[in-house]
Amino acid sequence: MTQPIDVAVVGATGTVGETLVQILEELAFPVGTLHLLASMESAGSSVMFAGKKLKVREVDSFDFAQVKLAFFAASPAVSRSFASKAEQAGCTVIDLSGGLDDALVVVPEANGDSIANLKLPARITSPSCAAVAVAVALAPLKGLLDIERVQVMAALAVSAQGREAVSELARQTAELLNARPLEPRFFDRQMAFNVLAQVGAVDEHGHTAVERRLVGELPVLLGLPELKISVSCIQVPVFFGDSFSVAVQSRNPVDLAQVNQALEHAESVERVENDDYPTPVGDAVGQDVVYVGRVRHGIDENQQLNLWLTTDNVRKGAALNAVQVAQLLIKHMA
Amino acid sequence: MTQPIDVAVVGATGTVGETLVQILEELAFPVGTLHLLASMESAGSSVMFAGKKLKVREVDSFDFAQVKLAFFAASPAVSRSFASKAEQAGCTVIDLSGGLDDALVVVPEANGDSIANLKLPARITSPSCAAVAVAVALAPLKGLLDIERVQVMAALAVSAQGREAVSELARQTAELLNARPLEPRFFDRQMAFNVLAQVGAVDEHGHTAVERRLVGELPVLLGLPELKISVSCIQVPVFFGDSFSVAVQSRNPVDLAQVNQALEHAESVERVENDDYPTPVGDAVGQDVVYVGRVRHGIDENQQLNLWLTTDNVRKGAALNAVQVAQLLIKHMA
Secondary structure (H helix, E strand, C coil): CCCCEEEEEECCCCHHHHHHHHHHHHCCCCEEEEEEEECCCCCCCEEEECCEEEEEEEHHHCCHHHCCEEEECCCHHHHHHHHHHHHHCCCEEEECCCCCCCCEECCHHHHHHHHHHCCCCCEEECCCHHHHHHHHHHHHHCCCCCEEEEEEEEEECHHHHCHHHHHHHHHHHHHHHCCCCCCCCCCCCCCCCCCECCCCCECCCCCEHHHHHHHHHHHHHHCCCCCEEEEEEEECCCCCCEEEEEEEEECCCCCHHHHHHHHHHCCCEEECCCCCCCCHHHHHCCCCCEEEEEEEEECCEEEEEEEEEEECCCHHHHHHHHHHHHHHHHHHHC | CCCCEEEEEECCCCHHHHHHHHHHHHCCCCEEEEEEEECCCCCCCEEEECCEEEEEEEHHHCCHHHCCEEEECCCHHHHHHHHHHHHHCCCEEEECCCCCCCCEECCHHHHHHHHHHCCCCCEEECCCHHHHHHHHHHHHHCCCCCEEEEEEEEEECHHHHCHHHHHHHHHHHHHHHCCCCCCCCCCCCCCCCCCECCCCCECCCCCEHHHHHHHHHHHHHHCCCCCEEEEEEEECCCCCCEEEEEEEEECCCCCHHHHHHHHHHCCCEEECCCCCCCCHHHHHCCCCCEEEEEEEEECCEEEEEEEEEEECCCHHHHHHHHHHHHHHHHHHHC
16 A cells, blocks of 8 residues: 655646646545645635545645645746745655756656656656657657657647637637637637647747657657657647647668557557547547557658557646656655 | 630539639630530539639530640549540640649649640649649759758648538537537548548558658659658648648758748748748638748758648649649640
8 A cells, every 4th residue: 555645736727737636536646635726816716636625725825845746737937936945845846837947757658767766856747748649659669660750740739728728719619600700819810720830939949839848858758869859739729639640760661560569569559540540539538548540651661650649638648647657656755 | 915725624513623713714814615514413503704604514425626725623533534535635634633643743833844845735733732832832942952851741621622521510510519419421520629630541551642642743843753751641620721831851951041031032932920820711711822931940950941831722722723834834835
């Protein structure tokens, strides 16, 4: 039996934070006392956990010495403001925001071993959904491929931007179907029946934060520091479930039979045969795995492997991965 | 003054065929007599051209000796059945279906010169929307880049699959917004608020016809027979306007200032600055250019050029390109 530990969830009222609390319960994570935290605006509301209504308190006045583990599921700025305070109080931080540059990036199926060497308290990053999905799909193939480059085109669901984005897509769609004039609110333009070239703002080099996150995180997760990565993340009119078109350039020919076999046996992977394919709505949403389909060579190129991935961006791509990291941690703590 | 020539349009009642007839009129193409043709099911209806209602006749019984030029905007099977007959009757064929393997692929902005060497009557392919968009954007950069590989991720609108696909997306969306159970008809699953991993069926190697078309057509259009191409085409819930995320791997460093300047002056290209980006609905639909945005290096890679393209799949990506090819042809005929 694992000893229960006291846990804090920062950003408990957001899409990911709420799902995280739910997953702690689903997986019977050995929580002692659960502290739900949020910014001043969201504090005061309550969230259900293990049959009880828990009040959400302000993160600013929380004493992190009360907990051994804190999930940060708010903005990068919140993580940057409070993670050091938490760590100094003896609390290990699992950050989902991508705001901590010096944290160890972990996806248990890819580099779970790296947790064994951690000195606690520590700061850990649960990476972007793109990095989780690609790492879960490619980690089991590392022995088969001599990977030189990974090209990822990500079609991201609006829920990554929170509840407002979800309701705005629904509202815009209804307006258009009723032939009413469209006045975009959350997005700066029409999102319904449209595709946006980027998710969030670009920096001075034209890259978005979510694109930079993948390039920073994937080499660590796959243990390939020299890995070349090309990435474009676009926003599609889908509520939940991210999809990824992945092309892997290998230095050796790709044996598809071996790849399929490895995927078949891989942890957290659901391989779909080529007479069908997985979709975010039809397969990924609500599930705890990364669906992998369209397993094929490049056209006229047997050193290229093409894959189609789809996963629940809120669960597997964020909250569930963070809780799975925490499960590894408590083994390590024990 | 160019001499008027007699023209046939096969597939005149389809989305692309109808737009083609409209563009012939818009561009004041020197049409003598226009013959509108379709399969038995669609024959008998009429289409407006130059203020007159023209009756659509059955292609089976048409004598192609009556025309000097025929556009084939129906299925690949129709092109394969009638193109040889047309050519033998002295008629030059411009095929939009991709059904003719031995036809010369032409995008005027990329390889318009190649028409000068044609012996008429000839068979020409107006390529897939993906090939048109990528060729129009990359042709002006050929002098600046030593292109080794082009990676294309295409997010295709449902209209490429015809009118039924368009009304099915609208119907599914309305059903879902009204919380009614979804019974997919045209698509084999939910298309609204979803992304499909492929457009059309895959062959025994896992590739779709539209993906194979791009790999066949792009090297010809760019005059780069050794070009390596990786491609994935996905179906997004957008009515009109295809989008493309393109990564170009160059053997030399990419000078972004020069690239931007070349795009600024390129024919049929509308470059959008990086503080904004083009979208299918907001920019491309109804326009005659390829919008190019998000012009940037790869992250940490100055030998990679990334672009975001969007264009009207029915106009620039199909009907307009075919008519522009015909304009070159009649100069050549004169």
